[in-house]
Amino acid sequence: MRRLLLALPFALLPLAVAHAADEHDHDHDHEHGSLGAHEHGVGRLNAALDGQTLELELQSPAMNLVGFEHAATTDADKAKVAAVRTQLEKPLALFNLPKAAGCVVASQELESPLFGDKPDADDDHDEDAKDAHHHDHSEIHAHYRFTCATPGALKTLDLANIFNTFPATQKIQVQLIGPSGQQGVEVTAKAASLKF
Structure with missing residues (x-):
């Protein structure tokens, strides 16, 4: 299953390239030229049902998610990080x-x-450049695996709670593999549901 999730971005690469050609990317990380560019307000979700x-x-x-990207040094920042982590630790509520x-x-x-996690050592940036740039562009990655007794009941994936919980998230780019095939869609708070 892990291989399936890892292959997902490559399977949908033509979709991402076509989308990028249609829309000029205004994010501040464009010099890296990667498909997974860091863009405020935009999250990414890979979903696979097997x-x-x-x-x-x-x-x-x-x-x-937390409203900042620097290391939490103040009590208020530490409390915000802890609160977000607690919310992310409840995926059944978050994904409804x-x-x-x-x-x-x-x-x-x-x-x-x-x-408190160290950045991935396999990034394609050298250490000096990563230290100079990465601290301003922290990301949060959450990986969940569920076992579903009746997977046929998963007709839709509703992301409304993510938008409600984290209002600074404006859109989520979703790559999904399910019983009806694969799809790549962009969801917003106004249209937060997609079909499997």
């Missing part, structure tokens, strides 16, 4: 999965420099 296993991988600039699907959390991982 049998009874649902995997969701949410990536977002920390700015969208239908109760009829009988999904339970099988595993979850949260990673961010704000949580």
Whole structure:
């Protein structure tokens, strides 16, 4: 299943390239030229449903979730980071999965420099450039694996709670693999639901 999630961005690469050609990217990280550019207000979600296993991988600039990207030094900043981490540790509420699907959390991982995690060593930036640039562009990554007793009840994925919980998130670019194939869509607070 992990291979399936990792292959997802490559399977949808033509869609991302076509979308990028249609829309000039105004993010401040454009000099890196990567498809996963850091853009405030924009999150990314990879979702894969395979049998009874649902995997969701949410990536977002920390700015969208906590309101800043620097290391939390004040008590107020530390409290905000702790509160966001607590919210992210409740994925059943965050993703509003239908109760009829009988999904339970099988595993979850949260990673961010704000949580005290070290940045990935396999980034394609050298250390000096990463230190000079990365501290201003912290991201939060959340990876969830659910086991669903009745996966057929997962007709839609409703992301409204993410927009309600983290109002600085303006849109989420979703790449989804489900029983009806793969799709890439962009969801907003006004249209926060998509079909599997």
